[in-house]
Amino acid sequence: MEERFAGSTEYVAQDNLKQIVNIAMALEKPLLVKGEPGTGKTMLARAVAEALDMPLITWNIKSTTKAQDGLYVYDVVQRLYDSQFGTHGVDDIGRYVKMGKLGEAFTAEEQTVLLIDEIDKADLEFPNDLLWELDQMEFYIPETNETVKAKHRPVVIITSNAEKELPDAFLRRCIFHYIDFPDEEQMRKIIGVHFHQIEETLVDQAMATFYWIRSLPEIEKKPGTSELIDWLRALQIGGVPVEELAARSGGEIPLAGVLLKKDKDLGVLEKHRGRR
Structure with a gap:
């Protein structure tokens, strides 16, 4: 039976918000949520995770954040350091590849809720750089010649404070909802x-x-x-x-x-x- 979001004990959600969350999950598309600060955008992801009993993975976006940060990080400095001191296993590059938040969601053993929080803080290219990964639910690691595919498609919730316009190509791939300030x-x-x-x-x-x-x-x-x-x-x-x-x-x-x-x-x- 398909799981549906009906609110949680700690989050008061309006009916239209609950409906759009379920539509986004059914269509397997990211849910882009906008609204002024204080409307509960970030708390929504926590509420969905709690209600559906899924782990929550939060990717907090900053002005310096790059899409690559969410996929994986190759710690070439640590590998170079280990090679200088003759550490065993330095030839295994995979030891030096650490998953980012998107990578964590893809490799999790159970379905997760992935919150990409305040996406509009990053530069304009950031959303477009995630199009392939969010569409295909996979990404390639050239250092290990490995393609990481999502074991379970995460429920993706993206928040924006509308500080800047997001690219049209990105918007077309999302389900959009504006949360009005509570009456x-x-x-x-x-x-x-x-x-x-x-x-x-x-x-x-x-x-x-x-x-x-x-x-x-x-x-x-x-x-x-x-x-x-x-x-x-x-x-x-x-x-x-x-x-x-x-x-x-x-x-x-x-x-x-x-x-x-x-x-x-x-x-x-x-x-x-x-x-x-």
């Missing part, structure tokens, strides 16, 4: 996952402030879901009374530095808070 109803469900006990009035007041801050057009880095969760925890730890939070609806917002991480944004908040 208040969805956010309450997410909060319910993270807090077993929390005052409803505190949630009401905190969410009202949170969405008001997000609505301010001058805010450069809008607070996301993780900032709201952290702020609620901070309010609890700090012992800020619900009544005080409500009373400050037109005044100072307690522990605002948990929500906003830029001096400019805190200045914007200071300018607007008296107008609420």
Whole structure:
């Protein structure tokens, strides 16, 4: 029976997101997920792995990352060092070939979930350099004259913060989904996952402030879901009374530095808070 993703205990997924995950798995195509920070793109891969009981392999992309890094690395320096000291087995090149994250997913003894996180951080050629491997589920190692073929096709989830446009050839090979920022109803469900006990009035007041801050057009880095969760925890730890939070609806917002991480944004908040 084909496994299907229906959400997990730690991840509140909307129906359209669950549907697109299952479509991508059925079509055996990578799922490209976009959305602003705080919409749960990275957490989706963890949730899919948990729900389907598969190991999760995460490839965190940086500006310096090359596609080759994900396939394998040939440690020629270590081999040269070993040859100088007469280490046994130096002629076995395979000893010096280490699989990258994509290689790990291909050679795993069971099906895995492969997360390629923040692909748009790499240079423009990076996605195109992975087309063959993601299409054919194999790659060639010239040093050992070996072709590595996937034992099991991994469930590939790729995230992007839309910092730069991805190549059309790459996009054509993916299933695409944009995760909208949670509305208040969805956010309450997410909060319910993270807090077993929390005052409803505190949630009401905190969410009202949170969405008001997000609505301010001058805010450069809008607070996301993780900032709201952290702020609620901070309010609890700090012992800020619900009544005080409500009373400050037109005044100072307690522990605002948990929500906003830029001096400019805190200045914007200071300018607007008296107008609420």
